Amino acid sequence: MDIGIVIIVVVAILGGVAYDAMKMRYKYQQLASGKGIDKLEQEIADLKQRTAALEAIVTDKSYQLKDQINQLSRSS
Known part of the structure; x- marks a missing residue:
């Protein structure tokens, strides 16, 4: 070489x-x-908001009904 x-x-x-x-x-x-801490705290707050939104979607009755309908149509 x-x-x-x-x-x-x-x-x-x-x-x-x-x-x-x-x-x-x-x-x-x-x-x-301390500059990075503010950024991390903001990122954590954003993630908490996104998690709350996802939890609201998943626990919604219409979402669960759509999921059950999709499972029934796949099994047919």
Whole structure:
């Protein structure tokens, strides 16, 4: 194997590892400073709203009736 190819592969791997390390460091700095916490809290609130909407849909009687009709039509 050519030494030039080996050097290129090693540099590419080290560059990727360094990039990922810097990205993780930036992410943890945001969390430590409190900026990331607000973002996470907003994301949790959004997920709670989506879950509530999905629960309302699934527990709706018309949804359950449609599901039963679909199951009956599949079994025919």
